[in-house]
Amino acid sequence: MNPAADFYRDAFARVATTLPGSELPWLRRGREAGLAFFAEAGFPTLRQEDWKYTSVAAIEKSRFMPPPPTANGVAPGLIDAWGLAGTQRLVFVNGRYQPRWSNIDPLPGGVTLASLAEVLERDPQRLEGVLGVLPAGYPSGFAALNQAFFSDGVYLDLAAGVALETPVHLLFVTTEAGLALHTRNVVRAEAGSRACLIEHHVALGDGAYLSNTATDLVVGQDAEVEHLKLQQESLKAFHVAALDVDQQQGSRFVSRSFALGGGLARVDIRVGLNAEHAACTLDGLYMTDGRQHSDHHTRIDHARPYGTSREFYKGVLAGASRAVFNGRVIVQADAQHSDAYQANRNLLLSDNAEIDTKPQLEIYADDVKCSHGATVGQLDPEQVFYLRSRGVGEVDSRTLLTFAFAAEMIGRVDMAPLRARLEKLLLGRLPERVKELV
Amino acid sequence: MLEIRNLHVSINDKPILRGLDLTVRAGEVHAIMGPNGSGKSTLAHVLAGREGYTVTAGEVRYLGRNLLELSPELRAREGIFLAFQYPVEIPGVANIYLLKAAVNALRLHRGEPELDAVDFLALVKDKLRLMGMDTGLLYRSVNEGFSGGEKKRNEILQMAVLEPRLALLDETDSGLDIDALKIVAGGVNAMRSPERAMVLVTHYQRLLNYIVPDQVHVLAQGRIALSGGRELALELENRGYGWVEAAAGQAGGGA
Ligand SMILES: Nc1ncnc2c1ncn2[C@@H]1O[C@H](COP(=O)(O)OP(=O)(O)OP(=O)(O)O)[C@@H](O)[C@H]1O
Ligand SMILES: [Mg+2]
Numbered sequence: 001m002n003p004a005a006d007f008y009r010d011a012f013a014r015v016a017t018t019l020p021g022s023e024l025p026w027l028r029r030g031r032e033a034g035l036a037f038f039a040e041a042g043f044p045t046l047r048q049e050d051w052k053y054t055s056v057a058a059i060e061k062s063r064f065m066p067p068p069p070t071a072n073g074v075a076p077g078l079i080d081a082w083g084l085a086g087t088q089r090l091v092f093v094n095g096r097y098q099p100r101w102s103n104i105d106p107l108p109g110g111v112t113l114a115s116l117a118e119v120l121e122r123d124p125q126r127l128e129g130v131l132g133v134l135p136a137g138y139p140s141g142f143a144a145l146n147q148a149f150f151s152d153g154v155y156l157d158l159a160a161g162v163a164l165e166t167p168v169h170l171l172f173v174t175t176e177a178g179l180a181l182h183t184r185n186v187v188r189a190e191a192g193s194r195a196c197l198i199e200h201h202v203a204l205g206d207g208a209y210l211s212n213t214a215t216d217l218v219v220g221q222d223a224e225v226e227h228l229k230l231q232q233e234s235l236k237a238f239h240v241a242a243l244d245v246d247q248q249q250g251s252r253f254v255s256r257s258f259a260l261g262g263g264l265a266r267v268d269i270r271v272g273l274n275a276e277h278a279a280c281t282l283d284g285l286y287m288t289d290g291r292q293h294s295d296h297h298t299r300i301d302h303a304r305p306y307g308t309s310r311e312f313y314k315g316v317l318a319g320a321s322r323a324v325f326n327g328r329v330i331v332q333a334d335a336q337h338s339d340a341y342q343a344n345r346n347l348l349l350s351d352n353a354e355i356d357t358k359p360q361l362e363i364y365a366d367d368v369k370c371s372h373g374a375t376v377g378q379l380d381p382e383q384v385f386y387l388r389s390r391g392v393g394e395v396d397s398r399t400l401l402t403f404a405f406a407a408e409m410i411g412r413v414d415m416a417p418l419r420a421r422l423e424k425l426l427l428g429r430l431p432e433r434v435k436e437l438v
Numbered sequence: 439m440l441e442i443r444n445l446h447v448s449i450n451d452k453p454i455l456r457g458l459d460l461t462v463r464a465g466e467v468h469a470i471m472g473p474n475g476s477g478k479s480t481l482a483h484v485l486a487g488r489e490g491y492t493v494t495a496g497e498v499r500y501l502g503r504n505l506l507e508l509s510p511e512l513r514a515r516e517g518i519f520l521a522f523q524y525p526v527e528i529p530g531v532a533n534i535y536l537l538k539a540a541v542n543a544l545r546l547h548r549g550e551p552e553l554d555a556v557d558f559l560a561l562v563k564d565k566l567r568l569m570g571m572d573t574g575l576l577y578r579s580v581n582e583g584f585s586g587g588e589k590k591r592n593e594i595l596q597m598a599v600l601e602p603r604l605a606l607l608d609e610t611d612s613g614l615d616i617d618a619l620k621i622v623a624g625g626v627n628a629m630r631s632p633e634r635a636m637v638l639v640t641h642y643q644r645l646l647n648y649i650v651p652d653q654v655h656v657l658a659q660g661r662i663a664l665s666g667g668r669e670l671a672l673e674l675e676n677r678g679y680g681w682v683e684a685a686a687g688q689a690g691g692g693a
Contacts (some may be wrong), residue, residue: 029495142514155555225666250564283659323496380526381489382526383526383528385488385489385510385526386510386522386526386580387528387531387539388487388509388510388514388529389486389487389488389510389513389514389519389520389537390509390514390536390539390540390542390596390600391511391514391515391523391539391540391541391543391544391600392536392540392545393511393543394510396539396543400531400535400539401530401531403529403530404528404529404530404531405530407530408529408530
């Protein structure tokens with residue numbers, strides 16, 4: 001029994017009846033199974049290979065509490081400031097859906113877009129096979145806590161052949177320190193359907209809290225799903241997120257993860273290319289400063305032939321910050337003609353910053369095309385000199401090059417309002433003089 | 439404008455320049471030739487302020503000031519421009535942004551207001567035409583994926599926009615096809631003026647058919663081994679560098 005277990009058991013006893021679907025026996029059993037799993041496993045420790053660079057001891061010590069079911073007020077102006085033009089917007093405050101701040105346009109036939117809590121009330125059978133089990137069957141203490149405590153999230157279901165042209169903006173707002181927020185998103189894109197989701201985490205104030213999200217995505221045959229993520233948690237927050245993707249034949253999936261905030265952030269992305277000709281792109285940018293810690297663990301499983309994966313992550317580390325990139329690509333014996341490319345490039349702007357990068361390629365098939373590489377470096381002195389030789393000051397030159405390094409990842413975002421937002425956030429980190437240049 | 443006296447430069451304790459003298463006056467065009475590895479680019483880099491070179495003796499005066507104590511950006515703002523032998527690729531920084539940053543840094547230094555977007559673009563487009571370059575290149579990352587010739591032209595475009603007082607062109611003609619060579623030479627000639635001086639590093643006397651220099655120098659064994667007029671380039675083309683090096687070696691040995 002782990003020491004945190006009692007605390008969470010008590011917390012669960014207190015909030016169980018306020019959680020959505022509390023009257024559903026199968027869900028109650030599922031939540032209790034999560035709790036039992038957590039009692040057994042506890043939080044991950046540095047002794048676990050997957051967690052050896054990221055200590056979550058501070059989360060365990062913090063004893064974050066599940067939030068009360070009523071949401072605190074957030075000024076609508078703020079919500080709008082975080083909003084993205086041209087999207088359907090679902091706002092969650094402290095883990096619960098807020099219809100009055102959300103706006104969902106009339107949807108094309110065959111699209112269900114709602115909060116999980118709503119679906120559990122109206123149409124719980126839809127979720128029985130999904131929510132009754134640990135997220136994607138990948139057990140960890142965080143997944144188990146999420147299973148026990150999830151308070152809401154999005155449910156998106158696309159019937160075969162339906163294209164949801166308007167991107168879905170999921171805005172998760174935390175308003176208070178001390179909270180443990182567990183959210184769960186479920187996305188089902190049936191054959192030939194198409195959608196784009198933006199998972200966006202923000203905070204009011206600079207308090208410490210835990211935001212623990214699990215997203216389950218099934219991309220059906222020839223379907224296309226894009227998952228864009230912008231993490232702007234408070235600098236004291238703990239952000240833990242898992243994204244599990246099951247790709248069917250000929251499907252396309254794109255994930256772009258922008259990790260800018262959080263005191264400690266851990267993202268797990270696991271993609272299964274589970275049928276032939278599935279293709280995925282995993283892009284990411286982490287920027288850390290001060291004492292921030294940002295960890296991406298990705299896993300791409302080429303399970304069937306003719307899969308393609310393209311992974312490209314960049315990191316910019318300043319101050320005494322630390323980042324971890326662990327990219328595992330597995331090509332199963334059955335997955336002939338797989339094509340996998342992975343790269344991770346890091347820019348260390350300070351001597352005190354530290355990166356642990358580990359690309360891992362495990363190939364069990366023989367007819368495959370795979371390459372990977374990781375670089376860690378400072379700015380290229382040749383480039384710095386070139387700019388200075390044109391009259392640009394040294395500090396400005398360095399800043400401009402840093403901007404360019406990070407901007408490459410932002411430039412890959414097709415969705416214009418998000419791209420513009422990211423550019424603005426990046427510029428916000430630059431000194432005034434340099435902003436005028438770019 | 440530029441006075442180099444007894445310049446000694448080492449890279450990692452290896453002497454490269456060993457007592458180089460050179461005087462360039464406003465309005466003049468000088469050509470520097472010399473065998474591979476003789477130190478031509480080293481000279482250009484030292485003048486532009488690149489790190490990694492140790493000046494062990496001698497001095498360089500530019501417009502009456504000690505050039506060697508200025509940072510690279512200050513040298514640039516004071517009117518020195520180096521067209522690189524190997525222009526650097528800078529992914530993610532658009533050509534036009536570099537030009538804008540450079541122009542504004544220069545203007546700020548001179549106490550002039552920044553150019554507004556319209557005037558700036560008009561200026562750049564004008565020079566672009568001069569260099570026979572496509573507008574599209576402005577919005578591409580600096581030199582990234584440019585062909586060898588495009589890179590060289592881009593250097594001259596920057597020079598044309600920045601209008602330096604002292605231009606150092608390090609093998610700008612290498613890798614250019616005949617038409618591009620004429621265009622680049624045309625761009626350079628258009629900038630010749632009584633207030634401006636140019637130093638061309640080249641291996642080919644052909645360039646000097648288009649840009650006729652006032653003086654031609656041979657850099658060998660770390661110093662200017664021989665200087666002459668336009669005709670020296672032709673002689674070098676016929677006879678190679680052996681005789682100059684031999685003579686310089688004797689002179690050096692005797693000194
Ligand atoms: N970073 C360095 N470390 C060690 N030696 C160097 C370095 N840079 C230049 N050199 C050496 O200094 C010498 C002069 O090089 P430089 O590039 O100035 O020659 P160059 O005359 O421009 O030749 P080229 O005609 O081939 O361009 C060469 O022997 C070169 O190998
Ligand atoms: Mg050279």
